[in-house]
Amino acid sequence: MRVGVDTGGTFTDVVGDDGRVVKVLSTPDEPGEAVRHGIDGLEAGRPQLMAHGTTVATNALLERRGATVALVTTEGLADVIEIARQDRPSLYDSFADRPEPLVARELRLEVGGRLGADGSEVAPLDESAIPEIPDGVDTVAVCLLHADLDPSHERRVAGALAERGHEVVCSHEVSPEFREYERTVTTVVDAYMRPATRVYLRELAEVAEWVLVMTSAGGLVALDEAADHPASLLLSGPAGGVRAAAEAATTAGFPDAVSFDMGGTSTDVCLIVDGAPAPAAERTVVGYPVRLPSLDIHTIGAGGGSLARLDPGGALVVGPESAGARPGPACYRRGGT
Numbered sequence: 001m002r003v004g005v006d007t008g009g010t011f012t013d014v015v016g017d018d019g020r021v022v023k024v025l026s027t028p029d030e031p032g033e034a035v036r037h038g039i040d041g042l043e044a045g046r047p048q049l050m051a052h053g054t055t056v057a058t059n060a061l062l063e064r065r066g067a068t069v070a071l072v073t074t075e076g077l078a079d080v081i082e083i084a085r086q087d088r089p090s091l092y093d094s095f096a097d098r099p100e101p102l103v104a105r106e107l108r109l110e111v112g113g114r115l116g117a118d119g120s121e122v123a124p125l126d127e128s129a130i131p132e133i134p135d136g137v138d139t140v141a142v143c144l145l146h147a148d149l150d151p152s153h154e155r156r157v158a159g160a161l162a163e164r165g166h167e168v169v170c171s172h173e174v175s176p177e178f179r180e181y182e183r184t185v186t187t188v189v190d191a192y193m194r195p196a197t198r199v200y201l202r203e204l205a206e207v208a209e210w211v212l213v214m215t216s217a218g219g220l221v222a223l224d225e226a227a228d229h230p231a232s233l234l235l236s237g238p239a240g241g242v243r244a245a246a247e248a249a250t251t252a253g254f255p256d257a258v259s260f261d262m263g264g265t266s267t268d269v270c271l272i273v274d275g276a277p278a279p280a281a282e283r284t285v286v287g288y289p290v291r292l293p294s295l296d297i298h299t300i301g302a303g304g305g306s307l308a309r310l311d312p313g314g315a316l317v318v319g320p321e322s323a324g325a326r327p328g329p330a331c332y333r334r335g336g337t
Contacts, residue, residue, distance in 0.1 A: 002049040003042065003208070005035055006237055009059045009322055010264025010305050014038035031056050032203035039207060050208035051220055053240030056200055057193050057233045059265045062286050062301045062320045066192035067138035070107040072131060072157060073184065074145040078108040081184050099287035102185075102192045103141070107134065111144075111157060119149030130160045139191040143171035143184040151176075169194060174231060175291045182282065182291045189290055190231035197230035214240045216294035218277060231292055234285050238268035238297045242277045250275035264305035265322035270297045286320070 002017040007026060012034035014022040022041035027033040031054070039047060060066055071081065081101045090096045113125030133140055140161055147154040151172035158168040171187040201223055204211050213226035216235035226233060238261055245259035255275040261268045271278045278296035282289055285299060301320025308318045 001042070001044045001047050002051070003039060003047045004240075005038065005050055005052045006240060007031055007035060007052070007054040007056060008237060008263045008265070009055060009303070012038050014042060016042050016044060030203075031200050032207070035204060035207055047208040049210045049212070050204070051212050051214065052204065053214040053237045054200075054233065055237035055263065055266065057197050057230055058235065058237065058285070058299065059322070060193060060196060061189065061234065061288070062266060063322070065196075066102070067195045068107075068136055069103050069188055069191045070109060070133050070137040070140045071103045071184070071188060072109050072111055072140060072142045072161070074114055075110040075112050077145060077180065078105075078110050080181050081108065081188065084181060102188050102288070107137065109133075113144075113153055115144070115146040115150055115153065117146060119146055121150075125153045125156055127156060127160060130157055133161065133164070133166055137166070138195050139167045139169060141169050141171070141184075141187045141191040143180070143187045145180055146178075147172045148176045148178055148183065167191075167194065174229070177291055179291075182289045185288050186231060186291045189234070189285075189288055190229065193230035193234075197233065198227045201227045216283070216290075216292060216297075217279070218243050218295050231290055234290060235268075235283065235294050235297050235299070237263075238266075238270070238299065239277075239295050241268065242270045242272070242295050242297060245270075246272045246275055246277050263303045265303045265320070266299050266301055267303055268297050268299050270295055 004015045006013045010026055012024050012026045020042055022038045024034050024038045084098060088096055109131040112129050114123040116122045142154050142157050144154050154170045154172050158170050161168045169187055169191040171183045174190045175183050175186040205223055211223045212220040214236045215221055215232045216239055218239045241261040242259050249257040249272060257272045259270045259272060280294050280296040282291045283294045302318055303322060305323040306319035307321045307323055311317050
């Protein structure tokens, strides 16, 4: 049997190729458990093929539940990730806040050496000054200036750090394009998601004989490829929903449509033109620019299970935290009143 599995923050849905559907509560602490429960509910044994869309990566970024990341970058550029671009989402809002960088200031480290805008070496890499990585860091993101043109400096830094036993993610492998801010953020996001995403996807290897994972671009890739590029999965679940919406709308005679997908944690919308979802070379996810091929999906951190609370000033705030598969407490008699 072939199955399609969509894992969200609240529910996990399993569809067999015979049309049977199983819906189970997600298990946020062990997402793979809900997948197994759903497949068991089909009572068809181990599937030959599983096509999987997941919001595990999206929800972890929304709720800031990723790895502790250190950033190694060119001398003088440690604050690029925080300075960002001058444009603001709300131009006339004096109180608008940018999202907090995913790397703490004390974990942004610099190394000497520099490449020019044409990729030529302006200053040699100072390998003796490759910084020591503080204790407690899970993953190291390496993003050097103009490494998209010549990755040799990045490779040498990564090699030295790997010899010390660190998990290293290089910008020239994640997003080999110009503009150091977007490349840095994309690399950091990938490093931030890597440990948890890799563990989750490896669990799925036992669920079916062959596992394919939906990417943000709306295509399917092998399990190992997905585990090595977690940033490409940030819109995995929403991309599957958009593909389905495009097919359903076109079949119903509406090739031009807008898809609206509200889950328990987030809500996603996408424009469909002539039966095809609009593509994008870069998407902003939770305020972070991710420069990877994707569908032009817009996501906000508000869903059916978003938690409401009062902030210190007494204002009502909804999300991005979600009750997920454990709703309540007040509405489900679990205290809180």
